[in-house]
Amino acid sequence: MGNNPESQGAYMPLPEGRSFANELDRDRRLRSEALANIRSDPYHYLVVLSLKRFLITHDRETIGVVWNEHGLKRAGLSSVATPLKVLSSAYWWLAASLAVCGAWVLGRSRRRGLFHPLLTIAGMFVAIPTLTVGQDRYHFPVIPLVAILSAIAIIAWLDRRGVRRLQTGDRM
Numbered sequence: 001m002g003n004n005p006e007s008q009g010a011y012m013p014l015p016e017g018r019s020f021a022n023e024l025d026r027d028r029r030l031r032s033e034a035l036a037n038i039r040s041d042p043y044h045y046l047v048v049l050s051l052k053r054f055l056i057t058h059d060r061e062t063i064g065v066v067w068n069e070h071g072l073k074r075a076g077l078s079s080v081a082t083p084l085k086v087l088s089s090a091y092w093w094l095a096a097s098l099a100v101c102g103a104w105v106l107g108r109s110r111r112r113g114l115f116h117p118l119l120t121i122a123g124m125f126v127a128i129p130t131l132t133v134g135q136d137r138y139h140f141p142v143i144p145l146v147a148i149l150s151a152i153a154i155i156a157w158l159d160r161r162g163v164r165r166l167q168t169g170d171r172m
Contacts, residue, residue, distance in 0.1 A: 002053055002133030003034040003045065009052030011135045054126070056134030060085075061092030063137050095150050102149030105156045118145060 001012050020026035038045040062085040065072075069081050099122075106116045122145040129138035158165060 002049065003038055004030070005037050007049065007133075009049045009134045010056045011133055050130050053132070053134035054130045057129045057136060057138045058096065058126075060089040060136060061139075062088055063140075064088060095146050098150035098153045099146040100149075102152035102156070105152055106149070118148060121145060122149065 001007065001014075002009050006012070014026070014030075020029065065081055065084045065088055069078070072078055072081055072084075103119055103122070106112075106119055107114050109116065122142055125139075125142040125145065129135065155165070
């Protein structure tokens with residue numbers, strides 16, 4: 001879906017008006033067309049479409065609100081859907097920005113650097129939709145890693161400021 005000549009990087013319906021013997025035949029033929037498209041213009045695939053797919057996947061966080069819009073309407077709260085989407089996306093951008101800072105902290109560490117397991121796993125979850133097809137819900141698997149990397153950034157910032165944190169065994 002994200003690698004055919006008509007693709008803009010996002011999810012799109014399968015081509016109409018074409019017949020296939022079965023799903024396996026359809027998948028094989030469309031896969032060969034996608035690979036031929038990638039080979040014909042690798043720059044377009046690696047740079048243009050990959051950037052589009054990355055942005056489509058990570059540019060906002062509104063899916064939770066969208067999935068609940070029917071309930072909001074039923075409760076007479078349809079007017080709050082857009083503000084909730086803006087708030088949710090702002091929170092996502094803050095968390096994602098902090099996660100990039102946390103990734104920077106881990107990447108600079110002397111122990112594992114860029115090969116730290118958190119960075120490797122996050123990279124895998126980011127790479128798959130970036131190389132295949134973009135969709136906002138495809139960033140869901142990376143959300144726990146965004147939270148962890150954000151926490152690493154916050155802890156590093158607190159450490160630099162000399163803020164004392166609770167340690168194991170401290171009483172509140």
